[in-house]
Amino acid sequence: MEELSIWWTDSSLWLVAAGTFLLSVSAAVVGSFTFLQKRSLVGDAVAHSILPGLALAFLISGTKDPWWLLLGALISGWLSLMVMDYLSRRTKLSQDTAIASVLSVFFGLGILLLTYIQNQASGHQSGLDQFMFGQAAAMSKQDLWVYMGLSMLLIAISILFYKEFKLISFNPDFAVSIGLPVRLLRILQNSLMVLAIALGIQAVGVVLMAALLITPSAAARSYTDRLRSMILIASLIAGVSALIGTAISFSAPGMPTGPWIVMGLSVIALISLFLAPNKGILSRVLLQRRNQRKISDENVLKAFYHFGERQGTLAKWMELEDLNKVREFRLEELQAALKRLLRKGHLLRQGGRYQFSRAGLDEARRIVRLHRLWEMYLTTRLRLKSDHIHPIAETMEHIITPEIEAQLLEDLDYPEKDPHQSPIPYQS
C-alpha cells in the first residue's frame, strides 16, 4: 500500500506517466501508417539503428541533452533508411537481407560505441544503457517536457496530413495522378517515423521499439475497418500499456520499463486477435462452423427431397439407407445434421424413419428451387453447357439471398423446369 500512496502523492511520477503515455500514443499514431504500408520490419531496423547515433551524439557533445541525442538519433535513423533503400534497390540484395544487414550492423556499431563510453572513466554514469530497454523513471523533468512537446507536435502533424497520408498509404498511384507531392510526403512520413522512434525509445528502448510502433495498430485492426477508428483504438491501447509499464517499473525499481509496456501491448493484441468480434480467430472459427452446419443441414434436406421426388411422393416416411442412394454422407455428419433438423422441427421421426414437416418441406423446396434457378440462369444467361453447371449451383444454393432469388425469378420469368427438365418447386 505504501507504494500506492507514493503514486498518489509524488507529482514527478505523474509527469513521467504522462510522458510515457504521450510518447507511446504518438508512436502508435505514426505507426498505424507504418503498419498499413507493411513496413513493420523497416521500423524495427530503424529503431535498432538509432543506437550509434545516440552514442555518437553523447561522445561529441559530452552531455545527455535531449536535443543533441535527438539530433544524433534522427541522423542515424535517416541514414539507416537511406542505406536500406540503396541496398535493396541498387544492389542484388533482397529487401529482407538489406533490412537485416542494416539493423544488425548499426546495432553492433552502437554496442561497440556504447561499451567504449561505459568503459571510460567519465562515461560510467552516462546511463546510456537505459536506451536499450527503456527506463522511464530515469528521465529528468526538462527532458520530459521536451519529449512531451515533440510527441504532441508529431500527433498534430499526423492529424494535419491525415488525408494525404491515408491516400499515399492506400493508393499511391492515385495520389500521384491527382498531383500530390508524393515524394515530399513520403519524406515527411519517414521523418515522422524516425522521430517517433527516437522519442519512443525513451519509454521502451531500442530493442523493443518495433512493438510500440506496430502492435497497437495490429490489435486495433481486428476491431475496425476504418482508419480513423483504428488509429484511435491503437492510441488507446498504446496509452494504457504505457501506464501499466510505468507503474510496474516504478513499484519494482530496477525493472526496465520497455519490456513491461511491450508485455501489456502484446497481451492486449493477442486477446484482441483471438477474441475480437467478427475478425478475431474465435469468431472466424465459429462463423465457419455455423456455415458448415447450415450447408450440411441443407444438403440432408435436399437429399430427402430428391429421394421423395424419385418415389413420386414427398409425404412419405423415409429410411436413412434411402438417403445414401441419393447422396453419400459421412455418418457423424449425417447424424449431427438430423439431430439439428429434428430440433428445428424441419423433420419428424418415427422409429428409424423420417418425414418432412411442413416447414421442412418448404425449406427443402427453397434449396432445390435455388439450385435449379441458378442452373437455369447459368444456361440461359451465361450460356454454359448444361452438363457443366451442377457443381456451381451446388455451391450457390447455400449463398443466394431472398433478394437475389426474387431478382432471378423475375429475370428468368418464373420458369417451370430446370435445364435437366426437373420441375422447379414453388411454395404450395
Add this chain to the structure above:
Amino acid sequence: MSMEAFYIILTGALVAGSAALLGSFLVLRKMAMLGDAISHAVLPGIVIAFLISGHRESLSLLIGAAASGLLATFLIELLHRKARLQEDASIGISFTWLFAIGVLLISAYTGQVDLDQECVLYGEIAYVPLDQISLGSLGSGPRPTLIAGGLFVLSLSYVIISFKGLKLLSFNEDYAKSLGVRTQLWHFSFMAMVSLVTVLAFEIVGAILIVALLVVPAATAYLLSRSLIPMLVLAVVLGALASFGGYYLAVALNGSIAGGMVSLAGALMLITVLVLRFQKAKANPKALK
C-alpha cells in the same frame, strides 16, 4: 598474439564461419529477417532452461530454445493464417513479445541466474579463455572454443551432405518439388540448424548480434560471387576476417568484442558496395544517372 587473444579470435571465427555457411542460404532464400526473429524468440526458452537447470549446460539450453522457437513459429503462423494479420506484423509482434518475456525473466531473477542483460545484448566472448575445461591427456582448452569448433564441424558437414537439396531449395523450390525432392525435409532440417547456431552462439555474441554474423558476411559474399561454392567459401573467410579485425578494433576502443566483430563485418560490406558501385560507374558512366 597472446594465448587469450588467440582463443577469442578462434572462437569468434568458428562461430562466424558456422553462421556464414547457414546464413548464405538464408540470404539466398530471402529469409534473413526470419533469422532475426528466431534469435529474439529463443530468449525466454533459454532463460527458463537456465532457471530450471541452474547452469549453462548446453543440452537443456537447446531444449528450452527449441521449445520457444517452436512456439514463435506456431504463433507467427497462427496470427498470419487464422487471424489474417499481415506477415511482417505477425513476425514483429511474436518476436518482440517473446523477447520482452525473456528480458523480464532475466530482470526478475537477477542474481539467481548467471545471465544478465549485457550477455543478451552482446554476449561474453571476452570471457572465453576463463572457462577452461580439461580434456584428459590432450591437455585443456576453453569450453566455448570447443563448442564453437564442434558447431563449425557440424555446420560444415550438414552443408556438404545436404548441399544438393539446399541448393535446389534456394534457387528453385518449385522445380525441386517437381523433381520429387522432399523440400519440407530440407526446409525443416535447415531451420533446425539455423536455430542450433543461434542458440550456441547466444552466449558468445548475444541474441541480437548473431543476426549480423548470419547475414552480413553472407550478403557481402553474395554481392561478390557468381556461384554458390565460392560464395560459401568467401562468406566463411569474411566471417573469420571480421572476428580477427573486430577483436583488435574492440581492444583499441576498449569496447565490446562482439560489437567490434559486427562493425568490422559491416565495414567490409560497405567497402564491397562502394567498390562495386565505383566499378559500375567506370564501366558504364551513364548507367548511374
